[in-house]
Amino acid sequence: MPGTVVVLVRSRPGWTLLDRAAELLLAKRDIRVELRRAPAAAGTGPGQRVLRMLNAAPLLVDHVLLAARADPRGGEVRVVEQVLFAAGTRVPPDGAVTARVILHGGPTDNAAAALPLLAGGHQAEDTAPTVLSVHRIALPALGSTEVSFVLNGPGAIDVLASDGTQLTGQINGIAAVDVTALARGVTGRVLPPPPLHLVCAIELAGATVEEAAERIAFLRELVGHLKASQRGHDRLRVGAVGYYDHLSKNQYARTPALVLRVPPSPPASALTAIGTWRPVRRVRDSASALEDALQAAVPLTADRPGARDRSHKVLLVLGRRPPCLPEQVGLVPACTYGIDWRDQLRRLREQGVRVVTRADPSTEPPSRDRTGLGLQRHNDESWRELAAQGSFRPGTDSARDVARALAPPWCTEGPSCPLAFAEPLL
Numbered sequence: 001m002p003g004t005v006v007v008l009v010r011s012r013p014g015w016t017l018l019d020r021a022a023e024l025l026l027a028k029r030d031i032r033v034e035l036r037r038a039p040a041a042a043g044t045g046p047g048q049r050v051l052r053m054l055n056a057a058p059l060l061v062d063h064v065l066l067a068a069r070a071d072p073r074g075g076e077v078r079v080v081e082q083v084l085f086a087a088g089t090r091v092p093p094d095g096a097v098t099a100r101v102i103l104h105g106g107p108t109d110n111a112a113a114a115l116p117l118l119a120g121g122h123q124a125e126d127t128a129p130t131v132l133s134v135h136r137i138a139l140p141a142l143g144s145t146e147v148s149f150v151l152n153g154p155g156a157i158d159v160l161a162s163d164g165t166q167l168t169g170q171i172n173g174i175a176a177v178d179v180t181a182l183a184r185g186v187t188g189r190v191l192p193p194p195p196l197h198l199v200c201a202i203e204l205a206g207a208t209v210e211e212a213a214e215r216i217a218f219l220r221e222l223v224g225h226l227k228a229s230q231r232g233h234d235r236l237r238v239g240a241v242g243y244y245d246h247l248s249k250n251q252y253a254r255t256p257a258l259v260l261r262v263p264p265s266p267p268a269s270a271l272t273a274i275g276t277w278r279p280v281r282r283v284r285d286s287a288s289a290l291e292d293a294l295q296a297a298v299p300l301t302a303d304r305p306g307a308r309d310r311s312h313k314v315l316l317v318l319g320r321r322p323p324c325l326p327e328q329v330g331l332v333p334a335c336t337y338g339i340d341w342r343d344q345l346r347r348l349r350e351q352g353v354r355v356v357t358r359a360d361p362s363t364e365p366p367s368r369d370r371t372g373l374g375l376q377r378h379n380d381e382s383w384r385e386l387a388a389q390g391s392f393r394p395g396t397d398s399a400r401d402v403a404r405a406l407a408p409p410w411c412t413e414g415p416s417c418p419l420a421f422a423e424p425l426l
Contacts, residue, residue, distance in 0.1 A: 052093075055153025059089045061120035063132065063157065065101065065149070066179070067422035068186050075189040077414070080422050081121045084149050084157075097151040103420040105139035107190055107410035112136040113420040115147070115169070116179050117157055131179050135159045135169030139420055142229065188414020190425060192235075196226065196408055197264055197311040199239040199300050201293040202274075203319030204260075205282035211360070212279030215318040218358070218399055219274065222316075223267050225403035230426065237311075239264035239300045240274050243293035245283040246324065246336045259292050264300060282321070286375050287333050290323035291341035298344060301353045312408035313353045320360040322382035330374040345386065356390035358402070359383050 025031065063085040070077050084099040091097055105113070115137060119130040132155050139145065147167075148160040159167045200219050206212040223238055230236050242260035262273045282288070301313050323341035328334040335341075348355055362379060383391075392402050410425075 055091055055156065056093065057090070057154055059085055059087050059154050061130075062087050063089075063151070063155075064118050064121045066114075066116040066118060066183060066419060067103065068106075068417045068419040069422050070190045070425055075191040075411075075413075077186055077188055077190055077417055079183045079186045079419070081118075082422055084117075085151050089151065091151055091153050099149045099151070101147050101149065102144055103137070103139065103147055103422070104424045105141050105143045106417050106421060107141060107412055107425065108416060109141050110139045110416070110418075110420075113139045114182055114418050115159060115167075115420060116182060117149075117159075118179070119155060129179055132157060133159070133169050134179065134182075135167045137161065137167055137420065142425060144424065182418055185415060185418050188412065188417075190417075191411040191413075192426060193312065193408035193410050195235040195237065195311040196406070197237050197239075197301065197313045198223075198226070198406065199241065199264065199297050199313075199315050201241045201243065201290065201297055201315060201317045201319070202277075203288055203290070203321065204242045204277060204279050205244045205288065206279060206320065207282060209279045209281060211320070216274060216277065216279070218318065218394075220271055221399035222402055223271060225400050226407065227267050229403065229407055234266070236267055237264040238262075238267045238270035240270060241293045241296045241300065242274070242277050243289045243296075244280065246289055246333070258289055259296050261296055261300065284333065286321065286331060287324045287378075288319060288321040289335070290317070290319060290321070291335050291339040291344060292337070293317075294323070294341055294344035294348065295339055297353075298347050298351070301348060301351055303351075310352075313351070314406050315348060315353050315355045316402075316406070317355070317357045317359070317386060319357075320362065322379045325378070329378075330370075332375060332378045341382075342385070349389075354389050355386060356392070356406070357383060357387040358392040358394060358397070359387070360394050 062083045064081040064083050067080055067082055068077055069080045082101065084101070085097060089097060103113075103115075113136065115135040117132040117134070119132055121129070137145070137147065146162045148164075150158040150160065152158065159169060161167055202212075202215050202219065204212045204215075219240070223236075226236055240260075240262040244258055246258070260277055262270050264270075265273075297315050301315060303310070324333050324335040324339075326335060326338050326340045345355060390405065392405070397405075
């Protein structure tokens with residue numbers, strides 16, 4: 001076969017037929033390597049000696065990994081070659097050479113991201129690549145993992161996960177056309193999500209002080225997960241509205257402490273300001289000043305003048321009691337200032353704000369009389385309408401779960417990328 005290198009392994013002289021066969025082979029073929037039998041103490045057969053010799057040979061070409069990369073400006077996804085072992089690399093006797101690489105997930109989970117290993121790289125489209133192996137690895141959306149590639153000799157590479165387990169893969173019988181088709185499938189664009197503009201309305205009056213303090217602690221944890229998902233990029237702004245109770249339905253002068261505001265700002269600054277808020281015990285069981293908080297959230301979620309890109313705006317309501325009504329109905333109290341919470345909710349949604357809730361269940365068992373049923377109906381209907389765009393359950397949905405649900409989606413064009421990414425998308 002053209003291009004084939006023949007290695008002649010010879011035994012000890014004295015075997016007439018074997019010596020004659022070696023002479024004929026040397027006369028007819030270009031024998032570049034001749035290996036004579038090692039001493040018996042070596043304890044290896046001819047096949048093992050050839051393998052040891054080949055493994056010690058320097059690499060004739062680069063051994064590379066095919067991965068993907070998204071252009072940071074236009075988002076175009078393309079194939080890149082990552083050299084794991086350069087040409088000329090030698091494996092030491094009874095040893096190995098290891099290359100450790102951090103691989104990254106795309107915008108969605110990939111349960112079987114392909115890791116094609118090639119000798120010489122992926123050449124021109126009309127040239128079939130030399131495929132060494134194709135392994136698979138599970139990569140979570142935007143996640144990262146370390147993979148170890150262990151070179152045992154030319155073309156012989158073990159692939160290990162971060163925990164040291166060997167990844168399963170197809171090593172023999174891989175058609176070059178399959179890898180070429182795999183590379184051609186890396187197309188389309190991946191664009192980063194818009195900045196997240198998060199405002200939280202926090203009920204600061206609870207059955208206990210600890211109840212309201214838990215909401216602030218939850219917000220801190222939530223912001224921590226959102227910051228981690230940003231990977232150091234300044235794409236998150238946090239604002240907050242803390243609200244208490246109306247002290248009296250006859251009080252017409254707005255109480256300064258009724259609603260506290262933190263304008264959207266970098267997460268650290270917002271959390272520092274929120275840390276000065278003081279939870280208290282609630283005054284009434286039936287309703288809170290949530291309608292005042294919704295009104296205060298309208299200007300906080302308005303688009304910033306001169307903003308270069310449109311943000312993804314979310315209002316998260318953390319509380320237990322529903323808002324007051326514009327006018328008292330039964331025992332459902334009226335807002336001191338006649339604010340209609342439904343009007344404020346409509347204004348928020350007209351501004352493109354997604355309103356979601358994390359509502360604690362009621363602490364007071366409803367009475368079964370007419371008055372109690374009216375209070376329960378107001379509670380259920382209010383929270384159902386407030387949660388029309390999403391809701392989370394305390395004790396069930398963790399801060400990490402909420403962060404994932406609130407993170408703005410990536411914009412993708414074309415098929416999902418079948419390869420791992422060589423660089424993080426953010």
